[in-house]
Amino acid sequence: MASSDPNKLMAKADKLTKLSLTRWSADWKSATQLYEQAAIGYRVAKNHEKAKIAFEKASKGQEMLSSPWDAAKHMESAAALAKELGNWTEVADFYKRASELYMVCGRPQPASDALAKGARALEDAVPDEAIQLYTDACSILEEDDKEQMAFDLYRAATCIYIKLEKYTDAATFLLRWGLAADKCSATNSQCKAYLSAIIVYLYAHDFKQAEKCYNDCSQIDVFLRNDHGRCASKLLSAYSEGDIEEIKRLGQSSIISNLDHVIIRLARKLPTGEVSALKTEAAEEHEEPLDENDLT
Amino acid sequence: MSVIDILTRVDAICKKYDKYDVEKQKDLNVAGDDAFARLYAAVEADLESALQKAESASKEKNKASAVAMNAEVRRTKARLLEEVPKLQRLAVKKVKGLSGEELAARNDLVLALPDRIQAIPDGSAPAAKQSGGWAASASRTEIKFDSDGRFDDEYFQQTEESSGFRQEFEMRKIKQATSLTFLQDQGLDMISEGLDTLKNMASDMNEELDRQVPLMDEIDTKVDKAASDLKNTNVRLKDTVNQLRSSRNFCIDIILLCIILGIAAYLYNVLKK
Numbered sequence: 001m002a003s004s005d006p007n008k009l010m011a012k013a014d015k016l017t018k019l020s021l022t023r024w025s026a027d028w029k030s031a032t033q034l035y036e037q038a039a040i041g042y043r044v045a046k047n048h049e050k051a052k053i054a055f056e057k058a059s060k061g062q063e064m065l066s067s068p069w070d071a072a073k074h075m076e077s078a079a080a081l082a083k084e085l086g087n088w089t090e091v092a093d094f095y096k097r098a099s100e101l102y103m104v105c106g107r108p109q110p111a112s113d114a115l116a117k118g119a120r121a122l123e124d125a126v127p128d129e130a131i132q133l134y135t136d137a138c139s140i141l142e143e144d145d146k147e148q149m150a151f152d153l154y155r156a157a158t159c160i161y162i163k164l165e166k167y168t169d170a171a172t173f174l175l176r177w178g179l180a181a182d183k184c185s186a187t188n189s190q191c192k193a194y195l196s197a198i199i200v201y202l203y204a205h206d207f208k209q210a211e212k213c214y215n216d217c218s219q220i221d222v223f224l225r226n227d228h229g230r231c232a233s234k235l236l237s238a239y240s241e242g243d244i245e246e247i248k249r250l251g252q253s254s255i256i257s258n259l260d261h262v263i264i265r266l267a268r269k270l271p272t273g274e275v276s277a278l279k280t281e282a283a284e285e286h287e288e289p290l291d292e293n294d295l296t
Numbered sequence: 297m298s299v300i301d302i303l304t305r306v307d308a309i310c311k312k313y314d315k316y317d318v319e320k321q322k323d324l325n326v327a328g329d330d331a332f333a334r335l336y337a338a339v340e341a342d343l344e345s346a347l348q349k350a351e352s353a354s355k356e357k358n359k360a361s362a363v364a365m366n367a368e369v370r371r372t373k374a375r376l377l378e379e380v381p382k383l384q385r386l387a388v389k390k391v392k393g394l395s396g397e398e399l400a401a402r403n404d405l406v407l408a409l410p411d412r413i414q415a416i417p418d419g420s421a422p423a424a425k426q427s428g429g430w431a432a433s434a435s436r437t438e439i440k441f442d443s444d445g446r447f448d449d450e451y452f453q454q455t456e457e458s459s460g461f462r463q464e465f466e467m468r469k470i471k472q473a474t475s476l477t478f479l480q481d482q483g484l485d486m487i488s489e490g491l492d493t494l495k496n497m498a499s500d501m502n503e504e505l506d507r508q509v510p511l512m513d514e515i516d517t518k519v520d521k522a523a524s525d526l527k528n529t530n531v532r533l534k535d536t537v538n539q540l541r542s543s544r545n546f547c548i549d550i551i552l553l554c555i556i557l558g559i560a561a562y563l564y565n566v567l568k569k
Contacts, residue, residue, distance in 0.1 A: 182360035
């Protein structure tokens with residue numbers, strides 16, 4: 001197929017859709033077919049810009065023909081081409097539009113897949129947008145009661161947060177992962193998520209938050225009795241005693257080595273900063289309530 | 297779906313699309329020129345939503361979702377505390393049309409903000425610090441102190457035993473570095489590590505299989521439907537083909553053909569005359 005053919009097809013299709021005095025309603029059916037052929041031709045000829053435009057128009061045509069499924073598929077192809085061009089805003093927009101069209105079809109699984117693909121494409125370039133897309137994808141799956149599928153998305157989003165060094169956000173997201181795991185009774189993943197959250201807090205040198213987090217999580221029986229819960233309590237007690245050797249030993253233990261590799265890297269780097277400072281802080285805190293007791 | 301469900305859903309949707317409500321936007325933009333008022337309004341809105349979340353978290357029965365919500369509230373609090381210094385800087389700026397008292401009032405508002413932010417309950421605030429909350433179970437840190445003591449007791453018994461073992465192990469290590477028991481212990485350590493890995497892999501496999509089960513059910517139903525459709529189509533096709541080939545239809549076709557030819561011949565004769 002010569003490269004002039006797609007151009008001719010595009011021109012023909014444009015003529016069919018442009019409204020004028022002689023044409024009172026656009027003929028979307030044949031126009032869509034021509035757009036699709038032109039888009040494929042452009043893609044073979046590696047003309048990304050024109051192929052992307054052709055896919056966009058094809059998608060619009062399919063929408064007019066009330067077939068949102070095909071429209072969404074074309075949007076995804078357009079988004080993939082936009083990724084080749086490095087046009088990140090368009091990538092995000094296209095994938096979001098594709099996801100909406102999939103939802104119109106009543107298929108949440110492909111919708112969240114589309115958002116996940118978009119997020120993966122944007123991971124390096126625009127990580128904040130990628131995180132937003134991952135969060136949206138997770139919510140779509142959760143609404144549909146398919147939390148099991150969301151685990152991969154949670155994992156990927158947590159990796160991005162840690163890469164961006166946004167540790168509180170990462171820990172919050174891990175706790176959300178734990179919640180999703182709880183809903184589908186995936187106790188192993190739940191406990192791993194909670195342990196990872198505590199490790200992230202400790203890595204960010206936020207001992208108070210880590211303790212609070214541990215207190216919250218110990219309300220959940222499964223975590224309390226699990227290996228992971230015990231490992232977390234050992235870690236926290238090692239921190240409060242300022243025992244660096246113990247922390248290092250726990251970091252090398254097999255329980256931590258079963259977590260996600262990003263978390264393992266953080267755990268191996270523990271302890272960060274001054275552990276003995278934490279020890280004196282913790283001791284002071286415990287003295288205060290005793291004083292009040294004396295007064296009352 | 298009951299009426300109440302419909303009402304709550306409508307409320308949620310309206311709230312979601314409020315940003316498209318032109319009139320509301322006009323109201324919000326009254327303070328358009330004043331950066332302080334805008335930022336303050338935004339912080340207030342965040343504060344409100346954080347309070348609501350904290351309330352729903354405290355009412356939440358499912359512990360895991362309570363944990364997740366508490367974490368969200370904490371994150372919002374940290375973010376809001378960061379915004380406060382910005383507000384303070386804006387509060388001192390003079391804006392035209394503002395009297396001296398209002399400026400002082402703004403300062404007070406900003407100073408009151410950190411307290412309000414800290415007061416948001418995030419499930420771990422030692423709420424009854426002053427009122428002799430030693431007996432009350434509101435203070436998490438105190439509970440932790442208690443429960444930690446209890447657990448330590450139980451665990452401590454075990455650790456006494458295990459520390460005894462460890463001491464023995466160390467002594468033996470010092471005495472005979474190459475004794476059989478030492479090698480045994482090393483071997484047992486490696487076995488235990490391998491078992492840990494196996495256990496982890498087994499639980500992951502378990503979860504993966506749980507994930508696959510509903511998918512397989514879906515495939516089952518879809519394939520059943522497709523098979524029954526095919527059967528239907530086949531039977532109808534068979535009937536149609538049989539009908540076409542039945543001898544009765546052929547005779548009928550031939551007779552009708554003769555009749556038509558007869559009529560045509562008659563008309564031809566009539567017209568020829």
